[in-house]
Amino acid sequence: MKGARAARLALQAGSLGCVALLVATPALALEGFDYPKEAVLALTGLIALAAWLRERSAPRMLDLADALLWGAVALAVLSAALGGSGWIGLRGCALCAGAAATFTAARGVAREGGGEALLTTACAAAVLLAASVLLEAHGVVHLSVGTRSPGGLLGHRNFAAHLLALALPLLLRGLLLSPRRLLWSGGVVLVVAALVLTRCRTAWIGAALASVAFAAMAVRAGVARPRFAAAGLALAAGAALAVLVPNRLAWRSAHPFAETLGSLADLKSGSGAGRLQQYRTTLSMIAAHPLLGVGPGGWTIEYARYAPEGDATLQPMAL
Numbered sequence: 001m002k003g004a005r006a007a008r009l010a011l012q013a014g015s016l017g018c019v020a021l022l023v024a025t026p027a028l029a030l031e032g033f034d035y036p037k038e039a040v041l042a043l044t045g046l047i048a049l050a051a052w053l054r055e056r057s058a059p060r061m062l063d064l065a066d067a068l069l070w071g072a073v074a075l076a077v078l079s080a081a082l083g084g085s086g087w088i089g090l091r092g093c094a095l096c097a098g099a100a101a102t103f104t105a106a107r108g109v110a111r112e113g114g115g116e117a118l119l120t121t122a123c124a125a126a127v128l129l130a131a132s133v134l135l136e137a138h139g140v141v142h143l144s145v146g147t148r149s150p151g152g153l154l155g156h157r158n159f160a161a162h163l164l165a166l167a168l169p170l171l172l173r174g175l176l177l178s179p180r181r182l183l184w185s186g187g188v189v190l191v192v193a194a195l196v197l198t199r200c201r202t203a204w205i206g207a208a209l210a211s212v213a214f215a216a217m218a219v220r221a222g223v224a225r226p227r228f229a230a231a232g233l234a235l236a237a238g239a240a241l242a243v244l245v246p247n248r249l250a251w252r253s254a255h256p257f258a259e260t261l262g263s264l265a266d267l268k269s270g271s272g273a274g275r276l277q278q279y280r281t282t283l284s285m286i287a288a289h290p291l292l293g294v295g296p297g298g299w300t301i302e303y304a305r306y307a308p309e310g311d312a313t314l315q316p317m318a319l
Helices: 002-020 031-053 064-083 087-137 157-177 181-198 201-220 225-244 256-262 270-288 299-306
Strands: none
Touching: 002 031, 002 087, 031 087, 064 087, 087 157, 087 181, 157 181, 157 201, 157 225, 181 201, 181 225, 201 225, 201 256, 270 299
C-alpha cells in the first residue's frame, strides 16, 4: 500500500503542478507556460508509475488497455526516431510517455481506493485555473501571451478553455454525489464563468455536450432531483457571472458573447474554415505516411509541405 500512496501523492502533485507552474518570460512566450507543465506531467507520471509498480499485485493488474496504450507510446518513439524532428520529437515522446504513465498509475491508484482523492485534486486544479482566468479577465493580473487573454495560468484562452471544459463534468459529478454541495457548487460557478469568458467555441460545444451526456447518465443512475436543481443553478450562476459582471477584456465586438454564440457552427469563415482546411491537409499527410505518421510534434513541421497555396492557417516552424 505504500507504493500506491506514493503514486497517489505524485499524481496529486502533478495535477496541481501542471496548472500552477510557469515561466512567464517574453523570450519564451507561450513555451514558458508549456515547458514547466510538460516536465511536471512527464516526471510525476513516471514517478507515480514506478511507485505503483512496486506493489506486488501491480504487474498482475495491468490489462489490455495498458498494453495498447504503451504499444502506442512505442510506436510514437519509433515514429519520432524515423521522422527526424529532433527536439520536437523528443518533447512529444516525453509527453506521450508521461500521459501514459499517468493513466496507468491513476488506474492502479483508483483500484486501491484512491480514485476519489485524485478526482478531487484534479477538480481543485481546474478551480485554480478558473480563478486565474477570472483574475486576468478583471484586470487583477496579466499572464497570457499577447492577445490570448484570458488564459490565466495556461497563457492562452483556448488552452484554458479546453481544460476547463474537460474538468466541468468532474465538478458536476462532485456536486451531484458529494455531501459538500455548497463547496462543489462554488467550483462549478467559477469554472463556468471562466469558460464563458474565454469565448472559445470548441470548448463551449464540448462542455455543453459533455454536460448533457453526464446528465443523462446521472438520470439513469437515479440521482435525486434536488441535486439536479443545484447543478442547474450553479451552471446558470456561472454563466450570469461572466455575462453580467463588467470585465477588463479588450473585445472589439459590442456584443461579444452573442457573436461567439452565433458563430458556433460557422465553417465558412474564420477559424471554422481554417480548421476544415487543416483537416483536409492532415488527411493528405496521413495518406503519405500511413504507418508511423510524421512523429510526435511533427505535424507542425510537416504541415507546410502539404498545405495548399493561400492557406491562412499556415505557420511554418523550422527545426
